[in-house]
Amino acid sequence: MSAGPPPPRGLNCPTCGAAVPLRGLEHTQTVVCVQCLSVLDSTDPNLRVLQQFHGRERILPLIPLGTRGKLHGDPYDVIGFQERTILVDDLPYCWHEYVLFNPFKGFRYLTQYNGHWNDVKPVKAAPGFTSAGGKKAVQMLGQTYVHFQSAVAETTYVMGEFPWQARVGDQAAVQDFIAPPLMLSAEITPPPPAPAGAASETVWSLGEYIPGARVWEAFRPPGAPPPAVGTFANQPSPYQGRVRSMWVACLVLLLVLLNLGLLLSNWMSQEEVFSQQYSFSPLAPGETSFVTSVFELKGRPSNVEIEIHTDLSNNWAYFQFALINEATGQAWDFGREVSYFFGRSDGGWSEGRSGDRSIIPTVPAGRYYLRVEPEMDKGKPSMNYRLRVRRDVPAYSFFLIAALLLAVPPVFLSLRSIGFERARWQESDYAPSGSDDSDDEEDD
């Protein structure tokens, strides 16, 4: 905090006699008595009363008038305060503007709406009009600002000093263009259609979104900054840049996953330990189950893959398997169904497959055989099938699951980012018709 402000030039209100400080020096054109809210012409030696407004509730600015703070390294005094209101669907939306003054740097403004703050400075150059993404846009210093909202703003409360002839009831057409965290605003006075013979004036200003905590740090007003509610037009997205970088990280991890898959495919033995052709007739009498010859599984405890290839056609078969250790009697019991149906109705269709692949987990080394019990619809023809057993094969389903799990965080972040932008544009002229106010979306 810098040293206290110098004592302001003193005047007295011609209406109530209260002291009216003038901190804006000769730049002040209008001063509003904080006691009786008389709007006075400070350029007039007799402080001519321009307007008196009564009968409405007084607004206490969050930053008291006269507060000195340091913004961008320069001291500024808060010399004026106004409330402005726009009507959207007949609902009033009010925001507050603070006039800041530094005798060497001039004026700048702080605006506050629902806890969202903007640091605003006037812009001398007029930006060029263009379009972006089907929306009206303006360009200035290489930056494109997309149109967000147009409205007629009315001044509904004034207090302190202003470098223009400020009055309650003043109207201006405002157009906001955004490139978060920046907002370029045009104020056209009088709002179109201008009265005959009246020249309209357009004033551009550039705002930058700043957190309330930074305002409190700069001016140290009493209390705490009000919490930001909803998503503001030029509020920078907390997801900006993070979504892209997370997708890049995801891509890198997927490439590592792919390489890991290739590495494991080469490293795992995938040894074929058994292969045999069989046939099965559902009408054959007697016991349908049988056992295979013994095969040896070597190496560390690993998986065992059992492949079935059948010649099923519009038919199904069910296989009850037991992989049995010849020495210990330990068995792994499971069943697999193979079904393959197809037809020509509706342009041709097919369901299922005539083969199957299943992986038995973590089988220790040893000598094993399979007990196989096939089953089919008794009214169907016989089937030929081949059983193939392989040791230590890659389980590709885990790779698919890993790939999906790797994509979950970036997908989640992308959805959050889309939700944030949707909440932003919900408040604009481009909100979907019939949409509600999205102030319930909490600031992240």
Add this chain to the structure above:
Amino acid sequence: MTQHPFYLAYGVLLLGLLGVAEYRGWSLLGVNEVKDVPRTVRDNPGAYRSHFRSFPRYIGGK
């Protein structure tokens, strides 16, 4: 990558878990492990009764 240390850690953990799953030969297949299957199964396969409870059989077709 460095902007997302938690995601990176999550990814490395996933890849590590995948490596362990592949090394240990894990599988998603539902199997019943049965102890002490009698040796007579080799001679009389029909005497063995499966402990596996399968899902309802598909009887197919459109």
